[in-house]
Amino acid sequence: MSDNTIERAAPAPLAIGTLLATLLLAAALIALPFAMQALGQPALVPLASRVLIYAVAAASLNLALGFGGMVSFGHAAFFGVGGYVVGILYQSYTGDEPFLGLIPGTDQLLITLPAAILVAGLLALVIGALSLRTSGVQFIMITLAFAQMLFFLFVSLKVYGGDDGMTIRRRNALFGLNTRDDATFYFICLAVAAVVFLLFWRIVRSRFGLVLAGIRQNERRMAAIGIAPYRYKLAAFVISGMGAGLAGALMANYMRFVSPDMLHWTKSGELMIMVILGGVGTLLGPLLGAAALVTLETVLTSWTEHWQLVLGPVLLLVVLFTQGGLNGLLARLRPGRSAR
Amino acid sequence: MTAPLLSVRGLRKRFGGLVATDGVDLDVVEGEIHALIGPNGAGKTTLITQLFGELTHDEGAIRLSGEEIGALKTPQRVARGLARTFQINQLLPDFSMLDNVALAVQAHAGHSFRFFADARRDEGLRSRARQHLAAAGLSHRAETKVADLSHGEQKQLEFAIALACEPRLLLLDEPMAGLGHAESEQMVAMLSALKGRVTMLLVEHDMDAVFKLADRISVLVYGRVIATGTAEEIRDNPEVRTAYLGEGDA
Numbered sequence: 001m002s003d004n005t006i007e008r009a010a011p012a013p014l015a016i017g018t019l020l021a022t023l024l025l026a027a028a029l030i031a032l033p034f035a036m037q038a039l040g041q042p043a044l045v046p047l048a049s050r051v052l053i054y055a056v057a058a059a060s061l062n063l064a065l066g067f068g069g070m071v072s073f074g075h076a077a078f079f080g081v082g083g084y085v086v087g088i089l090y091q092s093y094t095g096d097e098p099f100l101g102l103i104p105g106t107d108q109l110l111i112t113l114p115a116a117i118l119v120a121g122l123l124a125l126v127i128g129a130l131s132l133r134t135s136g137v138q139f140i141m142i143t144l145a146f147a148q149m150l151f152f153l154f155v156s157l158k159v160y161g162g163d164d165g166m167t168i169r170r171r172n173a174l175f176g177l178n179t180r181d182d183a184t185f186y187f188i189c190l191a192v193a194a195v196v197f198l199l200f201w202r203i204v205r206s207r208f209g210l211v212l213a214g215i216r217q218n219e220r221r222m223a224a225i226g227i228a229p230y231r232y233k234l235a236a237f238v239i240s241g242m243g244a245g246l247a248g249a250l251m252a253n254y255m256r257f258v259s260p261d262m263l264h265w266t267k268s269g270e271l272m273i274m275v276i277l278g279g280v281g282t283l284l285g286p287l288l289g290a291a292a293l294v295t296l297e298t299v300l301t302s303w304t305e306h307w308q309l310v311l312g313p314v315l316l317l318v319v320l321f322t323q324g325g326l327n328g329l330l331a332r333l334r335p336g337r338s339a340r
Numbered sequence: 341m342t343a344p345l346l347s348v349r350g351l352r353k354r355f356g357g358l359v360a361t362d363g364v365d366l367d368v369v370e371g372e373i374h375a376l377i378g379p380n381g382a383g384k385t386t387l388i389t390q391l392f393g394e395l396t397h398d399e400g401a402i403r404l405s406g407e408e409i410g411a412l413k414t415p416q417r418v419a420r421g422l423a424r425t426f427q428i429n430q431l432l433p434d435f436s437m438l439d440n441v442a443l444a445v446q447a448h449a450g451h452s453f454r455f456f457a458d459a460r461r462d463e464g465l466r467s468r469a470r471q472h473l474a475a476a477g478l479s480h481r482a483e484t485k486v487a488d489l490s491h492g493e494q495k496q497l498e499f500a501i502a503l504a505c506e507p508r509l510l511l512l513d514e515p516m517a518g519l520g521h522a523e524s525e526q527m528v529a530m531l532s533a534l535k536g537r538v539t540m541l542l543v544e545h546d547m548d549a550v551f552k553l554a555d556r557i558s559v560l561v562y563g564r565v566i567a568t569g570t571a572e573e574i575r576d577n578p579e580v581r582t583a584y585l586g587e588g589d590a
Binding site: 202203204206207208209210211213214215218219220222223224225226227228232235 | 415422435443447454456458462501
């Protein structure tokens, strides 16, 4: 109509800059173990694995929290249950006693990971179906309550180690690879993280993703164009739980240990901190947040055991001044680009 | 005579001691613009909200083409051909105008459990949405974020979204409220261009617009319809004059 406002008719093709940055990031992540080896710092490789695992968990939470506006304070439930799937299957495998007398144990990563995803997804379906009837503070509280119920359940299950948790003597096997090797395990984590981030990148841009973002912004509007929000929120919550379960299964393999700690509400809090630190509702934010938190924890604990005393103010500064977490900070370093 | 498109019988809604809708009977005939007027607090928006299913009524029947829809939820009523605009804009502020309309087109095109293809590159959805924006005279601002739009533009966007739902019956809740004179004229022109193609129930305080557009007018006072008729009949109705027009509101 008016020719003084020039608007793009269609979204620009994937910006070269974004593509380049993504490739650079991928190259850096692939080169990391070799670089650490060369620098004589091989101990940093497992740390990087931890970052990747938490990045998967935080990205999953971010789908519900950031993109869907569902502030879940109970994602430790899915994370922990994913871990316990690995632990219980391993115990059944070594003890040669099928789980519940029905399901044979296994130490194969290609079975344990999908199993963890499935179980966490089913759990998310149940918890989500009930919790999503509420919203706001009630939703936060009810998801927290479900996670704590699960925490106390596993504390009381002496078969699976109760309070002490259970040790997994060997990491799950994948083909003929030596999963015990730090670099090998790192690449497994990297592959899983790459797939998860790729999936989320597609999902948030899909029809489903736009509906989810619409529901976050205004549920009444979405109902008025004929969309019943509940089903979409539940689907997003289940996908989010599945991702967290996957991360938990990797974490159990990484630590070769599962305990109720993985289910504790402080774990939910940690995941939330990563999302907020990195940038709520951004794709790469959770990776940045996970990296920042794990690094901070590692560096600060070498100085003092009261490291959270420092973490608090850092988190405050990030929330108050970055507008969109570390991701927002990065985006502002590149002029002419928005945070998303 | 065929059954009216919308038929409301004995609709009642109480909020505690207050009877907001007090046995409303209303017929909207296919193809007409039916205006609903009445003083502030008469229950016009409350009525619209019940027709749209965002608020449940206590008693009475709501039929669309003879089919009872009173028990259906809002999205189901939208699927049967109802759409509304809001007096207080209900938009997606982080999205562009085009996104807002494209989502309505998408919702109309079946379920959205599609997880992989980029919806913003779906030319089917985008071109339909652009047509609706063009019809509302908003093409030049298609990529502008809703939060950056003026009130008038948001109002027009409300209208474009409602049309993208391809409704049989459009419930318009004060589409002119807060618009400047020129914008108001533009809205009137848009509504009269649609006349005959989309049936409309129009709640509006701007009497010039109502008399210009409406085929029939119903007057709502204290939750009751006290009169229904053509513009002349309503203007000459003594009851309406005392209850409403006489108050100097017109």
